[in-house]
Amino acid sequence: MPSNAQALPFTALTMSVGDLLANPFYIQAPPYQRSFSWGEQEAGKLLEDITSVPSLDAGGDNGVYFLGAMLFIERERPQPPSRLKPWQRPQMRSLEVVDGLQRLTTLTILLCILRDLDPELPNIRVQAAIGGALGAKPHPRLSIGEPDEAFFLKHVRAPGATRLLPERTDLSPSQQRIVDVRDHLVAALTGYDLADRRRLAQFLLERCCIVQMVAPDIDQAHRLFEVLNARGKPLARNDILKAELLGSVPEASRPAVKALWDEAETRADSDFEQLFTHIRAMYRLPEGKVISDIRAIATETGGAQPFIERVLRPSAIILDDIRSARHAGSPHSAAVGRYLRYLGWHSFADWVPPAMLWWLEKGRDADGLARFLGKLDRLAFAVRILGIGGSKRARRFGAVVAAIRNGRDLDRADSPLELTRQELRAVQHNLRDLHERNAPAAKHLLMRLTEQKTGGTPFSLTPSEVTVEHVLPRKLGANSQWRVWHPDPAERERSTESLGNLVLVTKLQNDRAGNQDLARKLDVYFNTAGAPIPAINEDLRGRSQWLAADIKAREAELIRLIEELWSFDLAKLSEPPPETPPRKGRRAKRSKEPVS
Numbered sequence: 185m186p187s188n189a190q191a192l193p194f195t196a197l198t199m200s201v202g203d204l205l206a207n208p209f210y211i212q213a214p215p216y217q218r219s220f221s222w223g224e225q226e227a228g229k230l231l232e233d234i235t236s237v238p239s240l241d242a243g244g245d246n247g248v249y250f251l252g253a254m255l256f257i258e259r260e261r262p263q264p265p266s267r268l269k270p271w272q273r274p275q276m277r278s279l280e281v282v283d284g285l286q287r288l289t290t291l292t293i294l295l296c297i298l299r300d301l302d303p304e305l306p307n308i309r310v311q312a313a314i315g316g317a318l319g320a321k322p323h324p325r326l327s328i329g330e331p332d333e334a335f336f337l338k339h340v341r342a343p344g345a346t347r348l349l350p351e352r353t354d355l356s357p358s359q360q361r362i363v364d365v366r367d368h369l370v371a372a373l374t375g376y377d378l379a380d381r382r383r384l385a386q387f388l389l390e391r392c393c394i395v396q397m398v399a400p401d402i403d404q405a406h407r408l409f410e411v412l413n414a415r416g417k418p419l420a421r422n423d424i425l426k427a428e429l430l431g432s433v434p435e436a437s438r439p440a441v442k443a444l445w446d447e448a449e450t451r452a453d454s455d456f457e458q459l460f461t462h463i464r465a466m467y468r469l470p471e472g473k474v475i476s477d478i479r480a481i482a483t484e485t486g487g488a489q490p491f492i493e494r495v496l497r498p499s500a501i502i503l504d505d506i507r508s509a510r511h512a513g514s515p516h517s518a519a520v521g522r523y524l525r526y527l528g529w530h531s532f533a534d535w536v537p538p539a540m541l542w543w544l545e546k547g548r549d550a551d552g553l554a555r556f557l558g559k560l561d562r563l564a565f566a567v568r569i570l571g572i573g574g575s576k577r578a579r580r581f582g583a584v585v586a587a588i589r590n591g592r593d594l595d596r597a598d599s600p601l602e603l604t605r606q607e608l609r610a611v612q613h614n615l616r617d618l619h620e621r622n623a624p625a626a627k628h629l630l631m632r633l634t635e636q637k638t639g640g641t642p643f644s645l646t647p648s649e650v651t652v653e654h655v656l657p658r659k660l661g662a663n664s665q666w667r668v669w670h671p672d673p674a675e676r677e678r679s680t681e682s683l684g685n686l687v688l689v690t691k692l693q694n695d696r697a698g699n700q701d702l703a704r705k706l707d708v709y710f711n712t713a714g715a716p717i718p719a720i721n722e723d724l725r726g727r728s729q730w731l732a733a734d735i736k737a738r739e740a741e742l743i744r745l746i747e748e749l750w751s752f753d754l755a756k757l758s759e760p761p762p763e764t765p766p767r768k769g770r771r772a773k774r775s776k777e778p779v780s
Contacts, residue, residue: 202389254284375573684739
């Protein structure tokens with residue numbers, strides 16, 4: 185080692201998330217750091233990327249997810265272990281996070297959710313990563329700083345906090361994003377098996393890695409930040425594949441094949457690297473490494489040139505059309521585009537490989553494509569309603585891929601696109617309190633029902649612009665008229681969580697409606713300037729009361745619309761669904777009911 189090694193202005197070390205969130209490190213956001221700015225899309229993409237690592241599903245130990253570099257300031261350098269006396273303990277190290285706060289905050293939310301969904305989680309490192317002990321009292325491994333630190337403790341970090349809703353409605357933008365991300369991840373993780381969640385917790389701590397870069401002051405940190413964010417471009421796996429595959433193409437054909445590659449890259453744009461993951465899933469190779477799997481698929485196709493011509497470029501074009509919900513040239517194009525738009529609402533992408541494969545193999549049959557996407561849409565929404573997540577969801581859509589590749593008749597009753605009687609029973613059961621189980625799924629369902637009620641006219645707001653409001657509020661004042669109309673607590677709770685009690689509104693309308701009486705709520709729903717009035721809200725217009733019978737009648741009407749959409753045959757399930765105890769991870773009954 186050079187003699188001046190100790191004089192370097194920074195250190196860099198590769199480590200796991202579990203090691204970063206463990207002794208001797210305590211991480212805090214400095215005053216100049218921005219508040220939490222990630223939303224559901226960024227957090228959902230991070231979870232999807234982590235859970236798509238092949239060995240996580242297989243339970244192997246060869247997969248690693250690289251979270252990138254994180255930059256910290258350590259103003260007081262500790263003594264090296266070699267200089268400590270035998271009786272001296274290693275010094276606690278306080279790090280200011282300069283670059284990486286959004287990722288660390290989201291990872292902490294993930295770990296807290298996993299803890300609350302599984303109180304008996306055997307991995308004690310999860311609790312240590314959330315809040316270690318410093319002296320006699322717990323000390324958070326990550327402090328996100330004021331003004332949100334106390335809010336984060338109450339609604340995320342404290343035991344059981346991810347299962348409770350805020351009592352206030354006047355949240356700051358960053359606090360609202362914390363709640364939105366938390367609830368989005370709760371909905372995603374609730375669908376995982378217990379074993380899947382425990383594997384995920386272990387993977388997060390042991391196989392998710394970062395490069396920890398530590399500078400002594402803000403000036404050095406700023407120079408490093410500029411280098412990390414403004415210079416160079418990391419070598420992606422598609423760069424490796426490009427060099428390898430194009431290198432194997434005969435020199436005379438290389439310019440033309442490279443043009444096809446470049447066209448595919450342009451069409452897929454930011455999803456070009458993800459395209460290779462989709463192609464691997466199309467060939468049912470979900471448990472290896474992407475680069476080696478693409479090599480195998482190219483060999484199976486006949487070599488690099490046929491692979492680029494027949495698989496990569498057409499798949500990129502199809503992916504571009506899927507993302508844009510675009511189809512043209514057929515009387516069935518409108519239906520194809522409509523189903524693609526609905527499928528695009530989902531936070532998961534497991535439906536993409538079967539859609540790409542069907543389109544690639546039979547794309548000229550527009551009528552068949554529309555019917556296939558309709559069945560895929562039905563399956564995808566059922567998966568949301570059933571709360572199926574993780575590897576089970578991937579296997580479910582993987583079975584559709586296998587059926588396409590094997591030439592099975594997907595219109596048969598035993599098609600993997602169809603639902604079993606047991607699954608249909610569970611759909612019926614979960615619809616009774618879908619919003620409590622999975623708020624994003626309930627919102628998307630209400631949006632679909634709105635369009636169904638208008639004959640397919642697209643709803644004017646996107647999922648990110650609309651919220652769900654409970655007409656009968658979750659929190660009631662002591663002298664509220666709502667208590668007179670709904671005196672029985674058990675019946676009131678059932679009515680509150682009923683699908684028939686939910687409407688779609690903007691965030692501003694939700695804040696204004698809150699726990700108000702019915703007249704005030706209706707005024708907000710129908711007389712807010714500039715706010716659209718969804719068709720399913722029209723059931724409330726002109727009401728002077730909102731009783732349990734009214735809620736049941738509206739629920740029945742929404743169930744009828746669901747039947748029109750997906751033919752779940754819920755009315756034919758004559759036997760009542762089994763009474764099941766509350767699932768682990770479902771929000772506990774609250775002594776203080778949350779705000780609507």
